[in-house]
Amino acid sequence: MKGQVRFIWLMSLIILVFVSACSGGAKSNTGETTPAPTESAEPEITATPEPTPELAFAAPLTGLKRDTEATARPIAVMVNNLKPARPQSGLTNADVVWEVLAEGGITRLVAIFQSTDAGTDPIGPIRSIRPYLIDIGESYGAILAHSGASNDGYDILQHQDKPYLDEISNAGPYFWRSKDRKAPHNLYSELDKLRAGAEKKGYRSDVTVPTYTFAEEGATAAGEAAASIQIKFLLKDYKVSYDYDPASGLYKRSINDEPHTDLNNNEQLSAANVVVLGANHKTLDDYGRLSVDLHAGGSALLFQKGKAVACEWVRSKDNMVRLMKDGAELPFVPGQTFFHVVPNTPTFAEHVIYG
Numbered sequence: 173m174k175g176q177v178r179f180i181w182l183m184s185l186i187i188l189v190f191v192s193a194c195s196g197g198a199k200s201n202t203g204e205t206t207p208a209p210t211e212s213a214e215p216e217i218t219a220t221p222e223p224t225p226e227l228a229f230a231a232p233l234t235g236l237k238r239d240t241e242a243t244a245r246p247i248a249v250m251v252n253n254l255k256p257a258r259p260q261s262g263l264t265n266a267d268v269v270w271e272v273l274a275e276g277g278i279t280r281l282v283a284i285f286q287s288t289d290a291g292t293d294p295i296g297p298i299r300s301i302r303p304y305l306i307d308i309g310e311s312y313g314a315i316l317a318h319s320g321a322s323n324d325g326y327d328i329l330q331h332q333d334k335p336y337l338d339e340i341s342n343a344g345p346y347f348w349r350s351k352d353r354k355a356p357h358n359l360y361s362e363l364d365k366l367r368a369g370a371e372k373k374g375y376r377s378d379v380t381v382p383t384y385t386f387a388e389e390g391a392t393a394a395g396e397a398a399a400s401i402q403i404k405f406l407l408k409d410y411k412v413s414y415d416y417d418p419a420s421g422l423y424k425r426s427i428n429d430e431p432h433t434d435l436n437n438n439e440q441l442s443a444a445n446v447v448v449l450g451a452n453h454k455t456l457d458d459y460g461r462l463s464v465d466l467h468a469g470g471s472a473l474l475f476q477k478g479k480a481v482a483c484e485w486v487r488s489k490d491n492m493v494r495l496m497k498d499g500a501e502l503p504f505v506p507g508q509t510f511f512h513v514v515p516n517t518p519t520f521a522e523h524v525i526y527g
Contacts, residue, residue, distance in 0.1 A: 444507025
């Protein structure tokens with residue numbers, strides 16, 4: 173009996189020791205969870221922007237880059253430049269603008285449209301055409317848009333098979349009169365209408381568009397300073413001026429010291445290239461109608477990037493007026509170009525002041 177009691181007591185002691193050992197092990201665990209190792213955050217990946225694709229085509233008359241080739245036939249619009257016609261509409265969309273004397277000492281603008289997509293923007297006011305204005309438009313292979321012509325002008329248009337759209341004689345439906353101005357300073361059209369008129373007349377659209385030479389640096393790096401330009405034609409109370417804006421690299425155009433703007437967008441007209449040509453002018457009749465020689469060549473000034481270079485203008489084999497110096501053609505800066513044709517009398521230099 174004592175043996176059994178001793179055995180039971182011994183077993184109880186063993187169990188007690190075992191339970192104590194287990195209990196002590198449990199107490200050694202504080203119950204705090206060991207944090208799992210923190211995974212390092214992956215670096216944020218910044219997407220590399222796709223490079224802007226380089227535009228593959230340059231417009232032939234402005235040198236400005238495009239994503240499609242500019243192949244449309246040029247349209248030359250005769251634009252009124254009398255004070256009641258200003259501000260005109262659509263000139264900021266022209267590739268090239270010519271300013272040339274008409275009778276009475278006033279000037280007319282010939283706006284050449286080729287690469288613009290502004291098909292429904294108004295253009296005008298539109299006025300009549302003269303033989304030397306036909307010559308300017310024809311040098312670009314352009315369709316001529318106008319309202320009326322001198323007798324000599326009509327003789328050339330009608331007997332030399334020229335592509336023309338005349339509001340008076342053959343294309344009235346492609347023009348309209350604005351009620352905001354008095355005639356004759358209120359005649360307008362738009363490129364879409366003019367192109368539709370040209371198609372209706374069966375004028376060719378697949379012509380080779382002439383191309384100017386362009387360079388980003390231009391041709392006047394070694395030229396004289398020309399931050400301001402003043403151009404005089406014949407009338408003492410009419411002065412064209414340009415002020416160079418270094419921020420844009422453009423010359424801002426004014427007439428009689430007032431900004432010359434586009435009625436469509438209220439923007440001041442500006443040009444990357446300003447050209448002044450000297451040409452022989454001859455008065456033909458008592459009305460002051462002129463003959464202007466745009467083939468003989470002569471003195472010229474090219475203004476770009478705030479500088480001027482003296483050069484010569486020539487009528488090249490492709491019928492274009494080009495600027496030459498030391499036997500090489502001078503490149504234009506890409507952008508719009510304004511040409512001005514002034515008389516050679518009394519001297520070419522007396523019509524241009526710059527500095």
